[in-house]
Amino acid sequence: MIKVFSMAEIFNIDIPNFTLGKEIGRGGMAAVYLGEQLQPKRQVAIKVVSPQGNDEKILEDLKKEGDTVAQFSHPNIVTVYACGVVDHYYYLAMEILAGGDLKQKINQGLTELETFNIMIDMGKALEHAHKRGTLHRDIKPENILFHDDGQAVLVDFGIARAGNAVSEFTRVGAVVGTPHYMSPERALGKDIDERSDLYALGVVFYEMLVGEKVYDAADTFAVSYAHVHEPIPDLPKNLAKYQPLLNKLLAKNPDDRFQSATQLVHQLKKYVRRLHPAHDTTHSFIPITDHRAQKKSWLPYIVGGGALGAAVLAGGFFMGKNDGVIEVNKVKLTPQQMVELSEKLPAANSFFNMQNFTQAEVFYEEILTKYDCKEEDARGRMKILNIEKYNKIIEACD
Structure with a gap:
């Protein structure tokens, strides 16, 4: 059994495949704990809800609603790993969001x-x-x-x-x-x-x-x-x-x-x-980007690899690395790609200004290989961040 301590009571709850740690938040009938999923092993946040009177219909509705959210797959919606009811307590295990509210x-x-x-x-x-x-x-x-x-x-x-359905x-x-x-x-x-x-x-x-x-x-x-x-x-x-x-x-x-x-x-x-401050270096703004594309670009760094894990094919050009060779786009950009470039450069500069150099390098590399290998800002900062990669890009460009 895993002991869970609240401000007002101590109770035992055994959640299959999870262990509970310290309480990190509380409101109404719910408390949130740091936890660990055992298989696959990962850190999670676990919300535990105790409806007044342990109403079975309420617990059933909560479970349905948890199942609904678990079906979502979107970078701007919390990722739910599991949910269920144990000993009249509803639990929901989700990703940890460490950036505050x-x-x-x-x-x-x-x-x-x-x-x-x-x-x-x-x-x-x-x-x-x-x-x-x-x-x-x-x-x-x-x-x-x-x-x-x-x-x-x-x-x-x-x-x-x-829709307009109302739960108990x-x-x-x-x-x-x-x-x-x-x-x-x-x-x-x-x-x-x-x-x-x-x-x-x-x-x-x-x-x-x-x-x-x-x-x-x-x-x-x-x-x-x-x-x-x-x-x-x-x-x-x-x-x-x-x-x-x-x-x-x-x-x-x-x-x-x-x-x-x-x-x-x-x-x-x-x-x-x-x-968008195209050349603003005085403020650290949150960049406007498509986070789904962003997550794909960052994936190799998240899982521990140092290089992009896959080639990206789009619009008649190829971005990739084979045996240390970098190929760059030499095709005229479409209007849509020009808009994307105008968004990605400020995003890269924002990461650079916030000293998040890993993500900045990913963005500058994408700008120089996928969009415009002669973009001066991206060139200058890539040269600072990774001179070896910069040289290979310039060689492929010129």
Whole structure:
């Protein structure tokens, strides 16, 4: 048996294939522990939930919801390794996210570019979930966590449901969401759809920009009333350019909002392109990148290899290494590839400025081999990071 210690009680729970360590978080009926999965062996975070009265229907609903999230495979949604019910306790084993939560980052202060990158990450997470028929229903800063590299991850689908289905867990009031982030239609008890999640994300957007909640009051009824009836607040003058975006996110009528997360992400990327500091070396911004492509590029370093593990074939050109030879793209870039290049260079520079030289080298190598082997910034910094690789790239280019 593995002993699990809480602030108020000591109980025993034996989770098959897992061991539990120290408690690292607590809220409501749940506690989170550091743990270890035995096969395959890896460090995990394990959330343990103890519903009041050990209600079997609640435990069944929790298990279904855990199974739903476990089916997701997306870099901006928490990876779930296992879930189940043991001795009237629900457990969920997931990846460890060591970069803190969004509430902490808001308290520290966010740049506009960091704010938009987080919005895009969350938009992509919701896009993935919504396309699979699942609403999150509890978007808030505490449920947005980060990897060490700054990538935002959506967690805690504890009251996520398919469409408008309502679980017993929600119905009995064990989890009702957070009033500060509820859409007007949800506050009124009406049917909701994916636009309700987007409204909540809009509330988070305001909080990231301003550092305060959209509506705040002494009790939950007053907060809910404000979401339904109060006008959308004006942003400060220096942020007024984002007012149209905020108004669309927080429209009282769902028909006036973005109709899908895909629409939102498309619009957010337009704002990011205006914000990108192509040659800014004074700030360490979170880069705007496709994290799925990013993870592929980083994979050899994650598993311990020093070289890219596979060739990448795209658009009529080849990027790879064979017997120490580096081949570079010498084909004119398509408009799409030019946009990708304009995003990857600031990302590489951001990693360089943050002294994350391993990831910077990966990005500069990709820029010089896949896109433009004569890009001056990438050349100059690759020469600093890896002179041997730099020489081979220049030789292949010239």
